[in-house]
Amino acid sequence: MDKLIPFDPTLEQVxxxxxxxGIPDINVSVTHGKLLYLLAKLKGAKNILEIGTLGGYSSIxxxxxxxxxxxxxxxxxxxxxAKIAEQNIRxxxxxxxxxxxxxxxxxxxxxxxxxxxxxxxxxxxxxKENYSHYLKWSLKLxxxxxxxxxxxxxxDGKVFDETSEDVLVKGVQQFMDLLVNNPAIDSTAIQTVxxxxxxxxxxxxxx
Ligand code: SAH
Ligand code: DHB
Ligand code: MG
Numbered sequence: 001m002d003k004l005i006p007f008d009p010t011l012e013q014v015x016x017x018x019x020x021x022g023i024p025d026i027n028v029s030v031t032h033g034k035l036l037y038l039l040a041k042l043k044g045a046k047n048i049l050e051i052g053t054l055g056g057y058s059s060i061x062x063x064x065x066x067x068x069x070x071x072x073x074x075x076x077x078x079x080x081x082a083k084i085a086e087q088n089i090r091x092x093x094x095x096x097x098x099x100x101x102x103x104x105x106x107x108x109x110x111x112x113x114x115x116x117x118x119x120x121x122x123x124x125x126x127x128k129e130n131y132s133h134y135l136k137w138s139l140k141l142x143x144x145x146x147x148x149x150x151x152x153x154x155x156d157g158k159v160f161d162e163t164s165e166d167v168l169v170k171g172v173q174q175f176m177d178l179l180v181n182n183p184a185i186d187s188t189a190i191q192t193v194x195x196x197x198x199x200x201x202x203x204x205x206x207x
Pocket of ligand 2: 026027028052125126151152
């Protein structure tokens with residue numbers, strides 16, 4: 001992978017501490033972390049929202065794209081993961097730019113709404129069963145022209161199986177149903193084949 005993206009000691013350290021803490025190895029892969037960074041940079045995102053922090057790997061990639069005054073809010077249900085994420089974020093030097101909010105995202109998203117926060121980039125990567133709810137929330141919390149990106153929308157092609165009984169696949173299918181022909185967002189999906197197999201990102205621009 002060093003042939004594509006140079007060795008990155010900060011993110012290597014994050015992977016190590018996640019491993020030590022027993023955090024599952026389900027963060028985005030390095031090339032897709034860098035894609036998130038590049039898209040955030042391209043967008044000039046000032047406020048970023050992430051749903052699904054895990055150990056903060058993707059948070060750190062996106063935080064790197066923030067301007068001096070930019071902020072990233074990231075939502076995590078598991079308090080142990082959130083604690084490790086905060087440690088990783090501090091070690092990477094982004095403690096002033098990144099806020100980890102602990103709780104079920106559907107319970108914590110209203111806090112962001114109450115604070116009247118609006119986002120330029122939203123990355124959806126938590127429980128697949130609630131993806132369609134996260135899309136509704138994202139549309140509510142997005143600035144016009146914002147990017148919405150969602151991970152794991154292909155799932156080794158399983159998402160194309162309309163007879164699937166897999167709740168994760170069904171969650172993504174409901175999300176896609178809500179997305180297609182949605183007048184509020186212009187979107188596509190890009191397949192991501194990487195070190196973690198075959199999956200995909202949905203990428204959309206809010207109208
Ligand atoms: N974005 C991370 C990976 C996230 S994995 C990265 O690439 O580094 C998905 C995360 O969503 C897990 O940490 C899981 O605990 C969290 N999660 C699951 N259900 C959730 C919920 N209802 N609210 C918030 N987070 C949730
Ligand atoms: C898994 C992978 C992910 O990218 C994710 O967000 C959640 C779970 C997995 O492989 O189990
Ligand atoms: Mg994911």
